Amino acid sequence: MQQPSCTFSGRVDKSAVFCRNAFFGFMKDFNMQQGLYLIAPAGTDENELIERFNRFCASEIPDALLFDPTDRSVESVRRFAQIVQGKNVALILKNDIDLALKLPADGVQIPYQPDIKKIRQRTTEISLGVLCATRDEAMRAGEAGADYIGFDASNAAELTQWWSELFTVPCVNFNPDRPSPAADFRTAVLAG
Numbered sequence: 001m002q003q004p005s006c007t008f009s010g011r012v013d014k015s016a017v018f019c020r021n022a023f024f025g026f027m028k029d030f031n032m033q034q035g036l037y038l039i040a041p042a043g044t045d046e047n048e049l050i051e052r053f054n055r056f057c058a059s060e061i062p063d064a065l066l067f068d069p070t071d072r073s074v075e076s077v078r079r080f081a082q083i084v085q086g087k088n089v090a091l092i093l094k095n096d097i098d099l100a101l102k103l104p105a106d107g108v109q110i111p112y113q114p115d116i117k118k119i120r121q122r123t124t125e126i127s128l129g130v131l132c133a134t135r136d137e138a139m140r141a142g143e144a145g146a147d148y149i150g151f152d153a154s155n156a157a158e159l160t161q162w163w164s165e166l167f168t169v170p171c172v173n174f175n176p177d178r179p180s181p182a183a184d185f186r187t188a189v190l191a192g
Contacts, residue, residue: 034185035185036064036186038056038064039190040067050083065092067081067092068094068095077093078103092109093108096108100126101123101126108128110131111131114140138159147169148170151174151175153175154175154178157175157180171183171185172187174187
């Protein structure tokens with residue numbers, strides 16, 4: 001798989017946003033504003049999802065889109081991936097490492113697991129995001145080579161603040177009730 005170009009020329013190539021250790025390091029070094037991590041609601045009809053995505057992109061282009069491929073055909077996911085990546089948005093699949101590698105997607109996001117190092121070895125060509133609920137999980141995931149850490153616990157804002165003060169691996173706050181300016185990416189749901 002060819003890696004996306006990770007250069008900065010005024011506007012970041014959105015497909016490069018989740019390029020391992022390039023954009024994220026750049027963002028940390030230059031204190032860029034928060035990126036936008038869009039979340040596609042699970043179970044939404046394919047045509048409706050495409051329509052929502054196109055409508056959203058007419059006013060703002062997200063850096064990445066988290067997509068749950070559960071109960072969808074490979075062809076359906078592939079079609080959606082082409083649309084998302086065609087707009088220069090990184091497509092991150094939720095929990096499906098094999099499909100993320102097969103498409104190829106730009107990355108995969110999984111919940112914390114003790115065998116993150118083995119998973120990282122399988123996913124060297126794509127970004128690996130790990131959803132963590134504790135400081136310990138986040139540190140272990142970061143040490144194992146996660147490209148970004150996601151926090152979704154009730155104390156996600158505090159964890160995000162703590163993480164951003166100590167570590168360079170980017171973080172995303174997935175708790176919509178308590179946004180955090182310390183997160184490298186803000187989240188939004190792709191609503192109708």
